[in-house]
Amino acid sequence: ATSSANAGAPGVSDSTIKLGMLVDLSGAFATSGKTSNTASQFAVDEINAAGGVCGRKIELVVRDHGYDVQKAVTAYDEVAPQVLGFLNVYGSAITSALRDKISSNDVLVGLTAFAPTLLGDPHLLVVGATYDIQAINSVDWMVREGMLKKGDTLGHIYLQGEIGENSLKGSTFATEKLGLKLAGQQIKPTDADLTSQVNAMKAAGAKAILLDSTAKQTAAVASAAQAAGLDVPIMGTVATFSTSLLSTAAAPALIKRYHRVSGVGLLSADTPAVKALADKWKAKFGAQQPESGGAVVLAYLSTHLWAKIISGTCGDLTRKGLLAARAKVTSFSIDGLGPALDLSDPAQPTSRASQIHRPDKGVYAGMKLVEDFKVSDLAKEYQVKAG
Amino acid sequence: MIRLLELLVNGVSLGLLYALITLGFVIVFKATRVVNFAHASFLLLGVYVVAVAQPLLGFAAAALLGLAVAGLLGLATERLLLARVDRHNHHAMAILTIGLNVVLTAELTRRLGEQVLPLGAPWDGHVVHLGSLTLPLTVVITVVAVPVLIGGLTALLTLTGWGLAMRASIADAEGAALAGIRLRRVSATAWVLGGLLATAAGIGLASFPSPGVSLSMESVAIAAFPAAIIGGFDSLGGAIAGGLIVGVVQVLVAGHQDSLAFLGLGAGDVVAYLVMIVVLLWRPSGLFGSKEFSRV
Amino acid sequence: MNPPRLVVDAVSVAFSGLLALDEVSFTVEPGTVHAVIGPNGAGKSSLLNALCGIYPVTGGRILLDEHEVTRQRPDRVAALGVGRTFQNIVVSPRESVLDNLMVGRHRLTRAGLVRTAFWLGRREQRRHEARVREIAEFVGLSARLDSTAGRLAYGDLKRLEFARALCLEPRLLILDEPVAGLNTAESRELGRLVVAARDALGLTVVFVEHDMGVVMSIADRITVLDFGKVVAGGTPAEVRRNPTVISAYLGAPDEDTHEAERTPR
Amino acid sequence: MLEIEGLAVRYGAREPVLHGVSLAVAEAGVVALLGANGAGKTSLMRAVSGTVALHGGSVTAGSIRFLGQEIAGANPAGVVARGLVQVPEGRHVFGPLTVEENLDAGAITVRSREARTRTRHQVFEMFPRLAERRRQRAGTLSGGEQQMLAIARALMSQPKLLLLDEPSLGLAPRLVKQIGETVREIARDGVPVLLVEQNAAMALSVAHSAYLLELGRVVLTGPAGELSHSDEVRRLYLGEDAEADAEDPGDGRAAPQLARWTA
Amino acid sequence: MSDDAIAPARLVPAEARARTLLPRRLPAVAAVVAAIVVALALPLYVDAFWLRIGLFAMASAVGALGLTILFGAAGQLSLGHAFFVAVGTYGYAFLSGGDGGDGGRLAGLGLPPLVAAVLATLLTGLCGLLFSPVASRLRGIYLGIASLGLVFLGHHLLLNLRPVTGGYDGRSVTPFALGGFVFSDAGGLVVLGVPFGAVENLWYLFLAVTVVAMLVARNVLRGRPGRAFRLMRDSEVGAAAMGVRVQRTKAAAFVLSSMYAGAAGVLTALAFQRAVPDYFDLHLSVDFLAMIVLGGLGSTSGAIIGATFVVALPIVLSRYADVLPLVVGPGQDGLEASTAAQFVYGALVVVVMLTQPGGLRALLHTLRDRRRPAAP
Numbered sequence A: 001a002t003s004s005a006n007a008g009a010p011g012v013s014d015s016t017i018k019l020g021m022l023v024d025l026s027g028a029f030a031t032s033g034k035t036s037n038t039a040s041q042f043a044v045d046e047i048n049a050a051g052g053v054c055g056r057k058i059e060l061v062v063r064d065h066g067y068d069v070q071k072a073v074t075a076y077d078e079v080a081p082q083v084l085g086f087l088n089v090y091g092s093a094i095t096s097a098l099r100d101k102i103s104s105n106d107v108l109v110g111l112t113a114f115a116p117t118l119l120g121d122p123h124l125l126v127v128g129a130t131y132d133i134q135a136i137n138s139v140d141w142m143v144r145e146g147m148l149k150k151g152d153t154l155g156h157i158y159l160q161g162e163i164g165e166n167s168l169k170g171s172t173f174a175t176e177k178l179g180l181k182l183a184g185q186q187i188k189p190t191d192a193d194l195t196s197q198v199n200a201m202k203a204a205g206a207k208a209i210l211l212d213s214t215a216k217q218t219a220a221v222a223s224a225a226q227a228a229g230l231d232v233p234i235m236g237t238v239a240t241f242s243t244s245l246l247s248t249a250a251a252p253a254l255i256k257r258y259h260r261v262s263g264v265g266l267l268s269a270d271t272p273a274v275k276a277l278a279d280k281w282k283a284k285f286g287a288q289q290p291e292s293g294g295a296v297v298l299a300y301l302s303t304h305l306w307a308k309i310i311s312g313t314c315g316d317l318t319r320k321g322l323l324a325a326r327a328k329v330t331s332f333s334i335d336g337l338g339p340a341l342d343l344s345d346p347a348q349p350t351s352r353a354s355q356i357h358r359p360d361k362g363v364y365a366g367m368k369l370v371e372d373f374k375v376s377d378l379a380k381e382y383q384v385k386a387g
Numbered sequence B: 001m002i003r004l005l006e007l008l009v010n011g012v013s014l015g016l017l018y019a020l021i022t023l024g025f026v027i028v029f030k031a032t033r034v035v036n037f038a039h040a041s042f043l044l045l046g047v048y049v050v051a052v053a054q055p056l057l058g059f060a061a062a063a064l065l066g067l068a069v070a071g072l073l074g075l076a077t078e079r080l081l082l083a084r085v086d087r088h089n090h091h092a093m094a095i096l097t098i099g100l101n102v103v104l105t106a107e108l109t110r111r112l113g114e115q116v117l118p119l120g121a122p123w124d125g126h127v128v129h130l131g132s133l134t135l136p137l138t139v140v141i142t143v144v145a146v147p148v149l150i151g152g153l154t155a156l157l158t159l160t161g162w163g164l165a166m167r168a169s170i171a172d173a174e175g176a177a178l179a180g181i182r183l184r185r186v187s188a189t190a191w192v193l194g195g196l197l198a199t200a201a202g203i204g205l206a207s208f209p210s211p212g213v214s215l216s217m218e219s220v221a222i223a224a225f226p227a228a229i230i231g232g233f234d235s236l237g238g239a240i241a242g243g244l245i246v247g248v249v250q251v252l253v254a255g256h257q258d259s260l261a262f263l264g265l266g267a268g269d270v271v272a273y274l275v276m277i278v279v280l281l282w283r284p285s286g287l288f289g290s291k292e293f294s295r296v
Numbered sequence C: 001m002n003p004p005r006l007v008v009d010a011v012s013v014a015f016s017g018l019l020a021l022d023e024v025s026f027t028v029e030p031g032t033v034h035a036v037i038g039p040n041g042a043g044k045s046s047l048l049n050a051l052c053g054i055y056p057v058t059g060g061r062i063l064l065d066e067h068e069v070t071r072q073r074p075d076r077v078a079a080l081g082v083g084r085t086f087q088n089i090v091v092s093p094r095e096s097v098l099d100n101l102m103v104g105r106h107r108l109t110r111a112g113l114v115r116t117a118f119w120l121g122r123r124e125q126r127r128h129e130a131r132v133r134e135i136a137e138f139v140g141l142s143a144r145l146d147s148t149a150g151r152l153a154y155g156d157l158k159r160l161e162f163a164r165a166l167c168l169e170p171r172l173l174i175l176d177e178p179v180a181g182l183n184t185a186e187s188r189e190l191g192r193l194v195v196a197a198r199d200a201l202g203l204t205v206v207f208v209e210h211d212m213g214v215v216m217s218i219a220d221r222i223t224v225l226d227f228g229k230v231v232a233g234g235t236p237a238e239v240r241r242n243p244t245v246i247s248a249y250l251g252a253p254d255e256d257t258h259e260a261e262r263t264p265r
Numbered sequence D: 001m002l003e004i005e006g007l008a009v010r011y012g013a014r015e016p017v018l019h020g021v022s023l024a025v026a027e028a029g030v031v032a033l034l035g036a037n038g039a040g041k042t043s044l045m046r047a048v049s050g051t052v053a054l055h056g057g058s059v060t061a062g063s064i065r066f067l068g069q070e071i072a073g074a075n076p077a078g079v080v081a082r083g084l085v086q087v088p089e090g091r092h093v094f095g096p097l098t099v100e101e102n103l104d105a106g107a108i109t110v111r112s113r114e115a116r117t118r119t120r121h122q123v124f125e126m127f128p129r130l131a132e133r134r135r136q137r138a139g140t141l142s143g144g145e146q147q148m149l150a151i152a153r154a155l156m157s158q159p160k161l162l163l164l165d166e167p168s169l170g171l172a173p174r175l176v177k178q179i180g181e182t183v184r185e186i187a188r189d190g191v192p193v194l195l196v197e198q199n200a201a202m203a204l205s206v207a208h209s210a211y212l213l214e215l216g217r218v219v220l221t222g223p224a225g226e227l228s229h230s231d232e233v234r235r236l237y238l239g240e241d242a243e244a245d246a247e248d249p250g251d252g253r254a255a256p257q258l259a260r261w262t263a
Numbered sequence E: 001m002s003d004d005a006i007a008p009a010r011l012v013p014a015e016a017r018a019r020t021l022l023p024r025r026l027p028a029v030a031a032v033v034a035a036i037v038v039a040l041a042l043p044l045y046v047d048a049f050w051l052r053i054g055l056f057a058m059a060s061a062v063g064a065l066g067l068t069i070l071f072g073a074a075g076q077l078s079l080g081h082a083f084f085v086a087v088g089t090y091g092y093a094f095l096s097g098g099d100g101g102d103g104g105r106l107a108g109l110g111l112p113p114l115v116a117a118v119l120a121t122l123l124t125g126l127c128g129l130l131f132s133p134v135a136s137r138l139r140g141i142y143l144g145i146a147s148l149g150l151v152f153l154g155h156h157l158l159l160n161l162r163p164v165t166g167g168y169d170g171r172s173v174t175p176f177a178l179g180g181f182v183f184s185d186a187g188g189l190v191v192l193g194v195p196f197g198a199v200e201n202l203w204y205l206f207l208a209v210t211v212v213a214m215l216v217a218r219n220v221l222r223g224r225p226g227r228a229f230r231l232m233r234d235s236e237v238g239a240a241a242m243g244v245r246v247q248r249t250k251a252a253a254f255v256l257s258s259m260y261a262g263a264a265g266v267l268t269a270l271a272f273q274r275a276v277p278d279y280f281d282l283h284l285s286v287d288f289l290a291m292i293v294l295g296g297l298g299s300t301s302g303a304i305i306g307a308t309f310v311v312a313l314p315i316v317l318s319r320y321a322d323v324l325p326l327v328v329g330p331g332q333d334g335l336e337a338s339t340a341a342q343f344v345y346g347a348l349v350v351v352v353m354l355t356q357p358g359g360l361r362a363l364l365h366t367l368r369d370r371r372r373p374a375a376p
């Protein structure tokens, strides 16, 4: 094989810096993949228009893995020698499969996931609060809002795997600290009918439901709760919402009961940076709103974050240099898009702040702000267990 | 007690929908010996059409259109693809359906993505209260309509000439041809039925309290398999019984997840398969399936 | 190895309410060719299936020399040296005739998965293949060894089954309607092969056949079944004169047509 | 009624198994088709009934006309609908169905319920055994019983022309006689029969004319009585030739030999 | 159903045939030699992308060989193959993995890789044996769906047996090593100016395993067990009457095929360098089925051709799909290249089955026969 021949700085030439993206463009998560891709490209265009970083333009090398591990591994092998780092590797199964390669290549990789178990590895970049912390912040918020009182039962419906299990750590911590009871129900990403889980929640006397699921399942839970006569608030984490939910039969239930916790900002936020982003999106897609405003924001934010990191190592544009530069970023934020991010300790979340959102058909991307970035006391106290 | 009853009724309804999915699959398999790996795609395509057409045509017309499209897809599969393969080569046909499934899935994935399309059924969002039971209207409709549907189908298969023709050609193709039965017509009917039943089941599955049509419905279709086997493949009554058992087991396991923690998290589906394996060890052709006999 | 004696002692076989065999008893002397005849549905095939352990015996005993074979698994019975043919031909239609015959050697060969996997059964296999070719030559299938069995005409399939039974190197040979579907000359030829095989290999033969020409010419003794019971037995000459047999089975003598039923000389 | 001309049939890409066979069945009477194993009798029948395609074969040349219409390559069901019905080699009864259902399936092309009941009575009369077993699954019948069922099923469709492929196969002598009678009766009732038989004696005794097929070609044809006196037929099919007898291997052919296996 | 099943009918006496054997076989022998030379030289010329595909294809080919024995010969449909592959993968990862990997969460026995690989294969056979009471009692589609249960059961176990499997996150795989030589990128071996990393080294290991697996499968299929399998497939009663112990033989076929799957699992582990649960799903099982039928059911060469087709085609297509008309590059609007690749792949499967219902292998045979019209 002839690949990894030119040692030194893969992906860097005198005029360009290449960054890889391994996303799903044709599989079940193609919408997310395309969204991140577009938003990252927006950011790259801005950066390049402003002269690039370290005097070089950023170039994205995008590969589709269709959420297929085998394709992802071959695509990684193909792309890795040509890029300085990976702006985005999408999908937890994919990330898991690539972890060893990532460390042995010593390459920095941005993720679209918030698992605390991904922390501790300096090669992986998790943007914003992790699942456990978001769960804590949301329980804290529900208690502050009077939705839950000491002694109440919180029902937690969580996904099998990375998201759910980490989120469960947070809810367990919060309920213990706040004197609540916890009733858990695990679901699979493919479960479509969640009636039995909701019924179990009802039986357990849940006063509120914390939800980690796919967006479709959010609607399923909301409808099932309505069907079962379980009239309680539903608090979802990041991935639990997509804009099109508001056109399903579940919309009334969602508008009535549903809130979401998020580690990044809203596309409907009223700051210049966000407005510019939203305008770009509108210019490109017209009336068609993004399925997930959060994904747009995250990808856009991360891309700018990467530019920031790279600019910290212009003298040493190597993978090692990049990893070192990462730790130099201690406070990065774009107004309205995210909280201040501190990348200095790979073992700690880059932020512990969350926003609370709720659906609103009248707002761009279907979500409006309820409470701005806030780190709850519980979240401050909580010790993240890095993977 | 009430809760248990609610769980049971929900389980039964789910099981009946499983039975319907399986039935389409089984009829195709019995009549043509082809394992239709695209069955789940048929289901999804059918309901997708319903969901897309529904804002324009209204639910009833859209449902008919969805059924028609899935039926036609079945017909086209049989006529345009399978009919061109040597009729004894069931393996080749099965793999053909895999290829077809790849194409259908790719297209449906492209169109659906992460969306959830509302089905717009008139019973969506409605809940009925029976005594102290709270049940979605869909569940009530399912519990009534599916047995009627299956009963009708059973009658069709056992009492009519068409059913006899079907069973005869299943038993011996050459003998059937020599009795004047049109084999191609029988298999085409089976494929059409397969598409229709899948779509009918899909409409049930996508109805409230499910949020609507989404990609994950394909994997629900797979969950129907243990039901088919437990009941016994060639028995309609078995399909119902198997569906019931699986539906109820899944619902019960999910309802008692905490006390079943020793099985690991999320054991619902797995338990259905375990039940299936136990049943098979006890009765290799399922609970109601006819024993394969061979005499020499 | 001497041919075995087969003792069928009060054997009964029942299928959900239907008594297919009702206390059937007879003895097949070593080295003889023994025919079982009777009307359709009399239970002849059921009897053969019971002998091979394919049908469950509900009463009585079957002895092959000193071995009790009642209720043994079919493969155990085969291991005792019982080879058979089937009334409704059973072959692997997609395999070559040679492979179909080689399966007959199964019980005589030992190469299991491991030995076969590592080239250790080769010598053995070659020896057995040579023998199979001999047997194919004997029944007249040599020319068709490489053809797939599904392409054979009915008569050749019959020969294939016969040859495969011989490939077991049986001591007891069981044939279910071996000449059905063969014309008179071919039937006679096959009958001759059966006798030749018995003489050369030292076999005891039990066979069911409706072709009286063949039965009368090659059987040493005959047992007649009707409705699952033995209704007559004896030498061909005795049986042919038996009025019960004539009325229940042969039909009234009707000399002008039924040449095939006449014993050739 | 049935005219076959220059018929050639082949399976897959192999050599044809019939080479230009011509044969005719008149409006009445029985035509016997004789031939050794593998001569192509069954293939001819399959070509006529259209089932040859189910065996991967096809008609490559020649014509088959039934009631004046070309049926070569037609769909078997279409052929049956025209009144041409075949009893196949190997019975092909519907194993999991009961005897009665088998008969019903045979009559599926018959519209009139009354006619169906009537024919059912007739076949039960002909084969009382089947009446006894009417609720038994066909697959568990004895070989001979299945053969009866196959014949009965074909009769249920009230054919205009009947093709019988070895109807006596596996039947007891008494029934063979009876089948002979039946064939004669069927023909007398106005349904001509094309009969393939290994039991040449029976076949020739009921047939009016006969054909002798060898290696896919007609080698002899004529009135049945004439054929039964030809040397070849007598030797091969009627077993009347002294030379071929078991006790007299004087035909120059060495009897095949097989030695014992020494392991 | 050996590879010669399609050879023209031979009426030549045995001795005469033996004499003509060599010259007739010569082209075939030459082809095999050429293939081996090419396979051996490949790592020197093509890059890691292709070699990686080759690794995946070979790993799958080994699994497909197992399924061809089970389904092609013994007629036992299994959709549980993915489960057994998973057992092989995780078995190897566990047996060879060091204790306390992944921050002390993972257990491992730390056995030498070769020993671990062999034991993992045997372990998979054991799992097959445990399931064989079911496998030997069921037939056809019933077994297919019963074994489907294994995939779900397996996935459940993979997620829940944390200390062994690492849960949803999977666990990393110890690189293969033989006598102190480690098959990893760290080796630093350079051959003819080409640096030999994990992929290049593994290529040879996989090649060796695949060739052995193929020869073993061929022997089994052509020999006594293969014949017993096939008669059993066509008639269990018939097989029993020939002295075949039906239940035991079915179990044996199942165990053997599981061991193949186990070996495939070990190779998969090495090719991925990590074991992740999501790979071992129903799709994988169905893919195996597609491989053996697309290649040509029941033949060893068919399994290999089929595996290459099913594994390589989608990856290659989606890599090069942007050359198709109407297709846009990643991230642009329109028909996504990989979606187009899926269309093409699905359509090709359909086309192959329509035109070559006997599988791709038959196509090769036709081509060969056309080139050599006048075979003696």
Ligand SMILES: Nc1ncnc2c1ncn2[C@@H]1O[C@H](COP(=O)(O)OP(=O)(O)OP(=O)(O)O)[C@@H](O)[C@H]1O
Pocket (backbone or CB within 6 Å): B295, C015, C018, C020, C038, C039, C040, C041, C042, C043, C044, C045, C046, C047, C087, D136, D140, D141, D142, D143, D144, D145, D170, D172
């Ligand atoms: N598996 C079975 N289940 C139910 N009945 C059976 C079964 N096998 C045989 N029988 C019945 O038992 C009787 C005897 O059948 P058997 O096959 O032994 O007859 P046979 O003497 O061989 O007749 P033939 O000469 O027609 O082959 C038949 O009436 C048949 O219907």
Ligand SMILES: Nc1ncnc2c1ncn2[C@@H]1O[C@H](COP(=O)(O)OP(=O)(O)OP(=O)(O)O)[C@@H](O)[C@H]1O
Pocket (backbone or CB within 6 Å): C150, C151, C152, C153, C154, C155, C156, C181, D011, D017, D035, D036, D037, D038, D039, D040, D041, D042, D043, D044, D055, D056, D089
């Ligand atoms: N399905 C088939 N595929 C290939 N060849 C076949 C097939 N069926 C029959 N043949 C071949 O066609 C030739 C004629 O066979 P056919 O069955 O027509 O003979 P037959 O006269 O009916 O013989 P029999 O008296 O044994 O029934 C034989 O050589 C046979 O091998």
Ligand SMILES: [Mg+2]
Pocket (backbone or CB within 6 Å): C044, C045, C046, C087, D142, D143, D144
């Ligand atoms: Mg019999």
Ligand SMILES: [Mg+2]
Pocket (backbone or CB within 6 Å): C154, D041, D042, D043, D089
């Ligand atoms: Mg014939």
